[in-house]
Every structure is written in C-alpha cells, then in structure tokens.
Amino acid sequence: MQTIAPRSRTARRARTGMPRLLRLLLVIVAATGAFLAGAAPASAHAALTGSDxxxxxxxxxxxxxVKLTFSEKVAMSDGSVRVLDPSGKRADTKKTTDLGSNTYGVKLRPGLPDGTFTVAYQVVSADSHPVAGAFTFSIGAPSDTKVALPDQEAGGGLVGVLYDIARxxxxxxxxxxxxxAAFVLGxxxxxxxxxxxQRLVTYxxxxxxxxTLAxxxxxxPYTGSGKLADAFDMGKLGDVLNTKTGAALVSRLLLLAAAxxxxxxxxxAYEKRTDPKEKKDLTFGLAIGGSVVAIGIAATWAMAEHASTGLQAGLAMPVDVLHLLAVAAWLGGLATLLxxxxxTPSVEEAAVRRFSRLAFxxxxxxxxxxxxxxxxxxGxxxxxxGTSYGQLLLVKVGxxxxxxGVASISRRWTGRIAAEAGGLAPEAAAAVVVEQRAAVVVEQRTQKPVTVPSGGADARRSAQLARQRAAMASAREKRVRDADPHRSGLRRSVLTEAGIAVVLLAVTTILTTTEPGRTEEEAAKATSAAAQQRSGPLTLKVPFDTGGQDGRGTVxxxxxxxxxGSNDLHxxxxxxxxxxxxxxxxxxxxTLESKDVGPLPVAPDHIATGHWSASGVQIPMAGDWKIAVTVRTSDIDQVTVKKNAQIG
Structure with missing residues (x-):
C-alpha cells in the first residue's frame, strides 16, 4: 500500500520541524484568544419589550x-427583579410571578413614598444566556434617586471572558x-x-x-453576581444543577465517562486485534457505541442553547446535533491528519483518500x-x-x-500522490520510496564507526561525533522526504486548513453568544410597537412646588x-x-440621554395669562426624551421638574 512518509522518528526532526508547527499554531490560537477576549459581553437572547x-x-x-414582558420565555427566580425606592431601599416583596405570555410580575410593598423608583432585573433567557437591565418610573412626580446600579453587564467582566474561553x-x-476517533475507525x-x-484524541x-467542569x-457567577468567588459556592452550584443548562452539563460529564x-x-483491545474477523466485529461495535455517545454529547448543546427555543425547536435540535457531528468529523479528522x-513515519494514501470523501x-x-x-x-x-448575528454569520460563511477552497487544493495534492515517482502506479511508487529510505539506512550502517580511546576528553569527543553522525543521517533522510513535492504540498495545505479551522471555531463560539438576528428584529418591532401606541399630539401634566408662598401648581x-421635525409647543x-x-x-x-443629544433649550413667548408658546421646536430624532420644565414663581423661588416621554 502506498504511504506518505513525512517524517522519521529521529529526535533531531522532532526538535526542528515540530516546533515550527507548534509556533504557528500557538500564534493562531493566541490571535483567536485576543479575538474572544476583545469581544463584547454576551448579548441578551431575550429582550424586554414592555413594562407596566x-x-x-x-x-x-x-x-x-410591576410587570415585565420579554420577547421570549425567561428563567426567573425570587429576587431576579428588584424595585428600589428613591433612597435605594427594596420596595418589592421579593416574590416573582409568571403571568403568562412571557410576562412576569413582582408585587410592591404598601405605603410607598412618591418619587422615582428603579426597576432592575437579571434573568436567564431560554437559550441559557443572561439578560440584565434597568429602567425607572415615578409615583406622583419625578425625584432624585440614590440608586447606583453596577456598570458590568450580565455575562461580562472576567467571569464572562473565562466562560467564553471554556465554551x-x-x-x-x-x-x-x-x-x-472517526478518522481512526473510518x-x-x-x-x-x-x-x-492516541495523544491527540486523549487530550x-x-x-x-x-x-465542561469549568x-x-x-x-x-456568569448568570448571577459576576463574582469569581461564587464559582465555589456549593449552594449556588446546587441551584445551577436544577436548571436546564446545569442538567445538560451534568449529562455531558456522564457521557464523557462512557467516552x-x-x-x-x-x-x-482494538489496536491489539490481529484476526481480521474479530477486528471487523469490534470495529462495528465501536462505531455503534461511539456514534451513540457522540450524538448524546452533541445533544447536550442542542438541548440548552439556540436550537432549544424559538421557531421549530423540535426540528432544530436534531438538525443542530447533525451539524455538530459534521463539524467534528471534518475538522477533527483534519487535525488528526495534520x-x-x-x-508519524507514514500514513497510507488510501487513508487520505477516505478522509477526503468523509470531509466532502x-x-x-x-x-x-x-x-x-x-x-x-x-429570517x-x-x-x-443589519444585526451583529447576521454579520458574524457572513464572516463564518466566508x-x-x-x-x-483550501480543502479542494488538498484533494488535488492527494490525487497527485498516486502519480509520483515518474507516473508509476501506487504500489511501484511506494516501492521507490521504500527503496530510497532503505538506501539511507544501508549507507548509515556501512559507515565505519569512529573508534576513540576512553577517557574524559575522549568520551566527550566520541559523544560529539555521534551527535554529528545522527545529524547527518537525519539530513539525508530529510532530503529523501522533501524530494517529493506532492507530500510537501499536502502538508502545507492541511496546515492551512487547520489554521482557518481554529479561527472558524472562534467565530462560531462568539456566534453562539450573540443574539439571533430574528430575535433582535422581533424585539425591536415589539418595542417600537409599544412606543407607538400613543398617537396624535403629546400632552404632559406635571405638578410643581417652588417652596415659596403661592408656589404650587401644575404645568x-x-x-x-x-x-x-418641527413642532408647536404650548x-x-x-x-x-x-x-x-x-x-x-x-x-x-x-434631552435624549441615550444618544447624548441635548439639552435643547426652548424659550417660549408669553401669549396670555398662564399661557406660553413656541413655534418650530425641533426634535431631531425619535427616542425617549427627558423634558425639563423650569418654573419661577418669584424672584427667588423656582423649581425644575422633569418627565420622560416617547417622541417620534
């Protein structure tokens, strides 16, 4: 059978060729790590589309x-929603309720004061990703608030980076x-x-x-506090085990024991079998057992991530399993071939051809x-x-x-191997390669050994001559190996494939932590629909009290x-x-704080008793605008009251 003889097992070659390969792969992995570390925290896969x-x-x-409505079902426990009064104290009962239709509620305590209240939530979407956010509403009139929410997003920070690396x-x-395993068996x-x-598969x-343990x-901490120390909290680990993602990870560990x-x-046992019939039977058994374990492990991703929620989940999960297995057969076989x-001293050309068909x-x-x-x-x-998910998907497709394209080049190199040694048949070409390698061995053995007297300096000289002879023998064998451009071309193309595959895997990992484009658009439409429920002119009534005599009223x-665009203000x-x-x-x-627009001042003209107006008031873009009204009732008594309103 024809063989591809890329390297001998000499120590010299292991010290020279492989470090270059390792350095290249380490550079690729380092670049990939920087790509992952520089990525934004995991985007929410469920969005808040409304509140009451x-x-x-x-x-x-x-x-x-307080009611919160999301674009999809979320996992919410007591304490997932916090309502804080203007002084920062809890204003809710800490008990959340599923109200149906992706709406959840938390009851408020009686006797709450007037002022601005902050609603902060942190939940887990149906596809296992954390979702966090906050908004405010006011009772009676807006006020200052002492509430300071953390800047870190859910799934971000050091814990988020470590989680993405583990993923x-x-x-x-x-x-x-x-x-x-598929490359070896098939x-x-x-x-x-x-x-x-053996080491590759074991590693x-x-x-x-x-x-998986990580x-x-x-x-x-990834879905909760964001503190690394919480990774070793056994109570919180127990809570994780009761979730869908926790059950999937534990199932994966059990399947890895079977693996x-x-x-x-x-x-x-398989490697030691010499009887063809026994080996065939064992191959069949390993193929069946290995397929069951591989499908089970792939299903632990499908049952807990994108495929488990949304449109056609019953069909999407088996499709996702099939997708993962195809990726593993292609890229894992590619790594093994590399x-x-x-x-290894040789790999059969037939094995390369079989893998080429498997990869196709x-x-x-x-x-x-x-x-x-x-x-x-x-969708x-x-x-x-127009979405991050769609753009990443285009990068992945590219x-x-x-x-x-590189794989097709590898296929061409594989086809040319059969025509090596002057167009000989595969068996004859293999004989030429074996003859060349045998000639090197004969040359090494026929060289007369160098005899040197024993002694300290002579012993060192003898060792030096031995190293030189080994180096010369390695160089001769390297020339024989490198004389075949087809095998060298195949090695280079497969190495290029492996490098691209490492980057592709990084993009795929980021893709799994990015909100799907369909979900993002649906959430945006739902939010827009909620914002556009108001029609016609905007009317706001805000009470004020300047604190002086005759200083109370309503504007x-x-x-x-x-x-x-242009508006009339009365x-x-x-x-x-x-x-x-x-x-x-x-x-x-x-002021439109979300876009850093404003404040845009308006000085209205006094028209009649208690009536002011301004024409041509420009609202440059749609959004949740903060409207501040300053009222002065005397030379020293004035107050500024604020209220938010959706405009546009």
Missing part, C-alpha cells in the same frame, strides 16, 4: 405590582475526540496504534472534560444544516446585514468558503404633532384650583 408602569412613566399612585475549548475538545485503522494520534477528551462551576471507556477500547503528516460528505451536511439554521436564526435579508405641555400653568397662573418665567429643555 412603562419606562419613564409618572403614575398618580403606587401600582400593586471555546469545550467545542475544540469535542471536535478532537469525535473527529479523531479512514486509518492502523492509526489506533500510533502514539501521537481532546481531557480538554472537553475540563472545559462551565458548570462558572455558571452561577473514556470507548477511547480505552479503541487504543487498547498530526499524522507531521508526527461532511461539507454537504454542513451546507444543508447550516442553511436551515441560518434561515431559522436570521430576513435585513437581519442578515471562512467556510475559504476552508472548502401642562402640549407638543403638536409630537414627532420628529405651555399652560394653572393653580391648584385650576385657574390660570401667571408666573414670571417658564423655560423648557429636551
């Missing part, structure tokens, strides 16, 4: 409860275990006895197991499942180009296209037509009894 009271609303009296290595470990049975291949198992420990037994048999080309089948499966997943998660052309603002000031109140001065300003 609404954000920025001023209600005349305290409601019985990346869990994918990498799965690919090496499943893909390496393409290169002799590889079961090759030590570097993949260790990586996946360690990453994900399990980091889960509590350890599979690896032991593959590299033990190790075989660089770290995997790409076809990836294309079909990926197309369905893209439609399901994106529209606008989401494909990398896959490049990877397939009413009418903004017509109440949208972006201001009416009335006493508590409803009569017109003529005061020395009234001023208005508009």
């Amino acid at each position: 009271p609404k954000q920025g609303a001023v209600v005349p009296k305290a409601p019985d409860q 990346y290595f869990s994918y990498a470990g799965f690919i090496l275990v499943v893909g390496g 393409c290169w049975p002799r590889g079961a006895g090759v030590r570097p291949v 993949g198992w260790v990586t996946l197991t360690g990453a 994900l399990l420990l980091l889960r509590a 350890a037994l599979f690896i032991a048999v593959l590299f033990g 190790v075989a080309l660089y770290r 089948t995997s790409v076809v499966v990836l294309a079909a499942t990926g197309l369905y997943q893209s439609w399901r998660q994106v 529209s052309w606008s989401a494909l180009t 990398l896959v296209v490049v990877l397939v 009413q603002l009418d903004l017509d037509p109440g949208r972006t 201001i009416y000031v009335k006493r508590p009894n409803g009569s017109a109140f003529d005061i020395p001065e009234v001023k208005v300003s508009f």
Whole structure:
C-alpha cells in the first residue's frame, strides 16, 4: 500500500520541524484568544419589550405590582427583579410571578413614598444566556434617586471572558475526540496504534472534560453576581444543577465517562486485534457505541442553547446535533491528519483518500444544516446585514468558503500522490520510496564507526561525533522526504486548513453568544410597537412646588404633532384650583440621554395669562426624551421638574 512518509522518528526532526508547527499554531490560537477576549459581553437572547408602569412613566399612585414582558420565555427566580425606592431601599416583596405570555410580575410593598423608583432585573433567557437591565418610573412626580446600579453587564467582566474561553475549548475538545476517533475507525485503522494520534484524541477528551467542569462551576457567577468567588459556592452550584443548562452539563460529564471507556477500547483491545474477523466485529461495535455517545454529547448543546427555543425547536435540535457531528468529523479528522503528516513515519494514501470523501460528505451536511439554521436564526435579508448575528454569520460563511477552497487544493495534492515517482502506479511508487529510505539506512550502517580511546576528553569527543553522525543521517533522510513535492504540498495545505479551522471555531463560539438576528428584529418591532401606541399630539401634566408662598401648581405641555421635525409647543400653568397662573418665567429643555443629544433649550413667548408658546421646536430624532420644565414663581423661588416621554 502506498504511504506518505513525512517524517522519521529521529529526535533531531522532532526538535526542528515540530516546533515550527507548534509556533504557528500557538500564534493562531493566541490571535483567536485576543479575538474572544476583545469581544463584547454576551448579548441578551431575550429582550424586554414592555413594562407596566412603562419606562419613564409618572403614575398618580403606587401600582400593586410591576410587570415585565420579554420577547421570549425567561428563567426567573425570587429576587431576579428588584424595585428600589428613591433612597435605594427594596420596595418589592421579593416574590416573582409568571403571568403568562412571557410576562412576569413582582408585587410592591404598601405605603410607598412618591418619587422615582428603579426597576432592575437579571434573568436567564431560554437559550441559557443572561439578560440584565434597568429602567425607572415615578409615583406622583419625578425625584432624585440614590440608586447606583453596577456598570458590568450580565455575562461580562472576567467571569464572562473565562466562560467564553471554556465554551471555546469545550467545542475544540469535542471536535478532537469525535473527529479523531472517526478518522481512526473510518479512514486509518492502523492509526489506533500510533502514539501521537492516541495523544491527540486523549487530550481532546481531557480538554472537553475540563472545559465542561469549568462551565458548570462558572455558571452561577456568569448568570448571577459576576463574582469569581461564587464559582465555589456549593449552594449556588446546587441551584445551577436544577436548571436546564446545569442538567445538560451534568449529562455531558456522564457521557464523557462512557467516552473514556470507548477511547480505552479503541487504543487498547482494538489496536491489539490481529484476526481480521474479530477486528471487523469490534470495529462495528465501536462505531455503534461511539456514534451513540457522540450524538448524546452533541445533544447536550442542542438541548440548552439556540436550537432549544424559538421557531421549530423540535426540528432544530436534531438538525443542530447533525451539524455538530459534521463539524467534528471534518475538522477533527483534519487535525488528526495534520498530526499524522507531521508526527508519524507514514500514513497510507488510501487513508487520505477516505478522509477526503468523509470531509466532502461532511461539507454537504454542513451546507444543508447550516442553511436551515441560518434561515431559522436570521429570517430576513435585513437581519442578515443589519444585526451583529447576521454579520458574524457572513464572516463564518466566508471562512467556510475559504476552508472548502483550501480543502479542494488538498484533494488535488492527494490525487497527485498516486502519480509520483515518474507516473508509476501506487504500489511501484511506494516501492521507490521504500527503496530510497532503505538506501539511507544501508549507507548509515556501512559507515565505519569512529573508534576513540576512553577517557574524559575522549568520551566527550566520541559523544560529539555521534551527535554529528545522527545529524547527518537525519539530513539525508530529510532530503529523501522533501524530494517529493506532492507530500510537501499536502502538508502545507492541511496546515492551512487547520489554521482557518481554529479561527472558524472562534467565530462560531462568539456566534453562539450573540443574539439571533430574528430575535433582535422581533424585539425591536415589539418595542417600537409599544412606543407607538400613543398617537396624535403629546400632552404632559406635571405638578410643581417652588417652596415659596403661592408656589404650587401644575404645568401642562402640549407638543403638536409630537414627532420628529418641527413642532408647536404650548405651555399652560394653572393653580391648584385650576385657574390660570401667571408666573414670571417658564423655560423648557429636551434631552435624549441615550444618544447624548441635548439639552435643547426652548424659550417660549408669553401669549396670555398662564399661557406660553413656541413655534418650530425641533426634535431631531425619535427616542425617549427627558423634558425639563423650569418654573419661577418669584424672584427667588423656582423649581425644575422633569418627565420622560416617547417622541417620534
């Protein structure tokens, strides 16, 4: 059988060729790590689409409860929603209720004071990602508040980075275990006895197991406080085990125990079998058992992440499992082939051809499942180009296209190997290679040994001559190996594939922590619909009290037509009894804090008793505007009252 002989097992070659490969791979992994570390914290996969009271609303009296509506179902426990009064004290009963239709409520304590209240929430979306945010509403009138919320987003900070790294290595470990085992069983049975291949698959198992344990420990701080110390809180770990994600991670650990037994048999009893019938039967058994374990491990991702929620979840989960297995068979087999080309004395050309067919089948499966997943998660052309998920998906598709292009080059190098040695048949070409290698060995053995007397200096000289002779022998064998451009080309193209695959895996990991484009657009539409419930001119009534004699009243603002562009503003000031109140001065300003716009001052003209107006008031963009009204009732008594309103 024809062999591809990339390297001998000499210590010299292990010290020269492989470090270059390792350095290249380390650079790629380091760049990937920087890419992951520089990524933004995991985006929420559920969005707050409405609340009661609404954000920025001023209600005349305290409601019985605060309601929050999300774009999809979320996991919420007691304490997930906090309502804080202006002094920063808890104003809720700490008990949350599922009200149905993705709406959740938390009851408020009786006897709450007037002022601005802050609602802070931190929940977990149906696909396992943390969601956090806050908004305010006021009872009676807006006021100052002492509430200071943490700047860190849910899933961010050091814990978020560590969680994403563990997620990346869990994918990498799965690919090496499943893909390496598939390569050995389906393409290169002799590889079961090759030590570097054994180490690759074993290291993949260790990586996946360690990453899964890290994900399990980091889960509590990742979805909760964000403090690394909480990873070792056994009480919070127990809470994690009762969640869908916790159950998936524990199931993965149990399946990895079965995978350890599979690896032991593959590299033990299977490798030692010499009877063809026994080996065939064992191959069949390992293929069935390994497939069941691989499908089970892949399902632990499908049951807890994107595929488990949203549109057609019953179909999406098995498609996701098939997608993961195809990725592992392709990229894991590629990594195993790379190790075989660089770290083993020979690999059969037939094995490379079998893997080429396996990789082609995997790409076809990836294309079909990926197309369905893209439609399901994106849903529209606008989401494909206008959302972070869609843009990342385009990057991933581009990398896959490049990877397939490089793989086609590898296939061509594989085809050329059969024509090596002057167009000889594969068997004859193999004979030429063996003859060349045998000639080197004969030359080494026929050289007369150098005899030197024993002694300290002579012993050192003898050792030096031995090292020189070993180096010369390695150089001769290297020239024989490198004389074949087809094998060198195959090694380079496979190494390039592996480098692209590392980056592709990083992009895929980030993609799993990014809000799907379909969800983002649906949440935006729901939020927009809620904001546009008001129609016609905007009317606001705000009570004021300057603190002086005859300093109380109500100011009413009418903004017509109440949208972006030019508006007419009318201001009416009335006493508590409803009569017109003529005061020395009234001023208005508009601020859009989310866009750092404003304050935009407006100086209205006095029209009649208690009536001021201004024409051409420009509202440059739609949003939740803060409207500040300054009322002066005497030379020294004045107050500024504020209220939020959706304009545009």
